[in-house]
Amino acid sequence: MSATGPVPLLALNEVSKVFGGIHALTDISFEVRPHEIVGVIGPNGAGKTTAFNVITGAYRASRGEVLLDGTPITAEPSHRIARAGIARTFQNIRLFADMTVWEHLLVAQPHSEFPLRRLLPMRWGSPHALRRAQEVLEFFDLGAVRDRLARSLPYGIQRKVEMARAVTARPKLLLLDEPVAGMNHDEADTIRKLMQKLRDTGVSILLIEHDMAFVMKLCDRLYVLDFGVMIASGLPAEIRANPAVLDAYLGAAA
Amino acid sequence: MMSTYYAGLLADVGILLLGALSVYIILATGQLSLGNAGFMGIGAYITSYLTVIAGVPVTLALVIAAVAAGAIGVVVGFPALRLKGIYLAMATLGFGEMVRSFFLNLGAMGGSEGFHGMHHISLGYIWSWAAAILLLIVILERSRVWLDMRAVRDDETAAGLVGLNATTIKVGAFGFGAAVAAISGGLFAHHHVYIEPGNFSFERSIDFVLAVILGGSTVGPGALVGAALLVMLPEYLRFLAEWRFAAFGALLVAMLLLRRQGLLDRATFRAFASRRAA
Numbered sequence: 001m002s003a004t005g006p007v008p009l010l011a012l013n014e015v016s017k018v019f020g021g022i023h024a025l026t027d028i029s030f031e032v033r034p035h036e037i038v039g040v041i042g043p044n045g046a047g048k049t050t051a052f053n054v055i056t057g058a059y060r061a062s063r064g065e066v067l068l069d070g071t072p073i074t075a076e077p078s079h080r081i082a083r084a085g086i087a088r089t090f091q092n093i094r095l096f097a098d099m100t101v102w103e104h105l106l107v108a109q110p111h112s113e114f115p116l117r118r119l120l121p122m123r124w125g126s127p128h129a130l131r132r133a134q135e136v137l138e139f140f141d142l143g144a145v146r147d148r149l150a151r152s153l154p155y156g157i158q159r160k161v162e163m164a165r166a167v168t169a170r171p172k173l174l175l176l177d178e179p180v181a182g183m184n185h186d187e188a189d190t191i192r193k194l195m196q197k198l199r200d201t202g203v204s205i206l207l208i209e210h211d212m213a214f215v216m217k218l219c220d221r222l223y224v225l226d227f228g229v230m231i232a233s234g235l236p237a238e239i240r241a242n243p244a245v246l247d248a249y250l251g252a253a254a
Numbered sequence: 255m256m257s258t259y260y261a262g263l264l265a266d267v268g269i270l271l272l273g274a275l276s277v278y279i280i281l282a283t284g285q286l287s288l289g290n291a292g293f294m295g296i297g298a299y300i301t302s303y304l305t306v307i308a309g310v311p312v313t314l315a316l317v318i319a320a321v322a323a324g325a326i327g328v329v330v331g332f333p334a335l336r337l338k339g340i341y342l343a344m345a346t347l348g349f350g351e352m353v354r355s356f357f358l359n360l361g362a363m364g365g366s367e368g369f370h371g372m373h374h375i376s377l378g379y380i381w382s383w384a385a386a387i388l389l390l391i392v393i394l395e396r397s398r399v400w401l402d403m404r405a406v407r408d409d410e411t412a413a414g415l416v417g418l419n420a421t422t423i424k425v426g427a428f429g430f431g432a433a434v435a436a437i438s439g440g441l442f443a444h445h446h447v448y449i450e451p452g453n454f455s456f457e458r459s460i461d462f463v464l465a466v467i468l469g470g471s472t473v474g475p476g477a478l479v480g481a482a483l484l485v486m487l488p489e490y491l492r493f494l495a496e497w498r499f500a501a502f503g504a505l506l507v508a509m510l511l512l513r514r515q516g517l518l519d520r521a522t523f524r525a526f527a528s529r530r531a532a
Contacts, residue, residue, distance in 0.1 A: 098472065121393060122397060123396075169416065
């Protein structure tokens with residue numbers, strides 16, 4: 001499939017997910033290559049979030065397999081998948097209720113140090129984690145709200161905190177579920193620039209988004225889902241002109 | 255005589271503090287245990303057996319009891335993973351009662367007649383343990399492990415998706431909590447120099463939980479404040495005679511309505527914490 005790199009970063013091979021008798025995903029195959037920003041679009045209920053849940057181990061695929069760097073992760077529990085390099089955000093933001101912004105950046109970091117060091121106060125036990133948290137804090141421009149409870153912040157900033165939490169772990173692949181939902185144009189633009197900067201640091205991004213202007217400007221390639229089936233894939237310009245996609249989803253909005 | 259009276263109260267505070275901390279540790283991962291008197295009982299009986307029958311020094315006996323109870327805590331922690339909220343509370347309550355009736359039937363340790371022969375330990379000894387463990391927890395609260403525990407409590411799914419293994423964290427907390435409860439039990443046994451299964455009943459588990467809720471369930475020192483209040487307040491309400499427990503109950507209800515997070519919370523310490531900017 002891939003014309004460029006030898007092994008795609010993420011590959012789904014004919015993945016299906018069935019809930020009871022409902023076919024949420026049917027034989028979905030797609031891939032994300034290193035340094036790519038890939039969008040998944042489709043109407044509500046098309047199975048986009050289900051695909052995210054299968055990739056991150058929140059659901060187990062009924063059939064098919066998910067590969068990260070060529071290694072199957074289909075049956076792994078979510079914390080192993082996270083440690084293998086996939087981080088995500090949620091459609092309905094999921095922050096830790098009783099943590100400050102700063103604590104969100106510390107909690108998500110990988111378990112690289114000697115285990116007993118995690119028992120020490122962070123100042124002594126985890127200087128690397130503190131440095132990384134500071135770096136991410138600055139990258140997302142969250143310094144002003146560092147010690148505020150994340151849940152008490154405005155919606156747009158909560159989204160940024162969730163994204164920052166995902167990035168702190170230095171993931172290879174970042175999954176973003178509607179990162180600019182409910183944001184105004186300027187806020188969405190800020191997020192778009194942050195993602196481009198992230199990609200420049202070597203992170204690949206797979207995102208679900210309904211804001212078409214945003215998707216068309218940002219994504220290298222798009223996949224279109226409808227009723228759990230892949231109905232199209234290609235460059236943004238191709239997708240915009242695809243009659244099946246227009247019919248199922250884009251309609252007048254494009 | 256006054257001094258003996260206060261020494262007795264202070265010893266009770268120290269022992270209750272450790273019991274409350276044992277609940278606090280487990281609660282930090284979002285699990286409510288109503289069975290910690292069971293772990294306390296295990297600690298009390300093991301240390302007493304070791305000092306009286308095996309002739310082991312009390313400090314070593316306490317350490318052995320803590321390790322043994324910690325292992326039992328881990329074993330209890332695994333089935334507890336499948337249960338949440340009220341169901342977990344009920345299951346742990348069942349565990350506590352099971353331990354109590356086990357000792358009731360354990361003739362070798364006196365059964366319902368209780369067990370004695372322990373030597374008396376000083377107030378200073380009790381408080382050395384209580385203070386050391388409180389300090390240990392306050393230090394741990396600044397570590398990443400504690401942050402992991404809070405993440406699991408706040409949102410287990412999201413914790414998994416940032417790479418935390420909720421199973422290890424929850425089971426580990428159960429083991430650590432059980433170990434601390436066992437130390438509380440060992441100190442109790444050597445303070446009262448007599449134990450019987452009824453000492454480790456459901457009411458004592460409730461006292462541990464009350465101390466944590468009263469003092470503050472999000473910071474370690476909350477358990478200290480809660481334990482002190484729980485022991486001292488009924489004493490200061492003595493002028494109300496038989497009504498004092500009713501008055502104490504009313505205070506507790508008022509407290510929960512007005513300040514649900516307990517007397518101390520993280521905000522209390524935040525001003526202090528921001529001074530330690532990293």
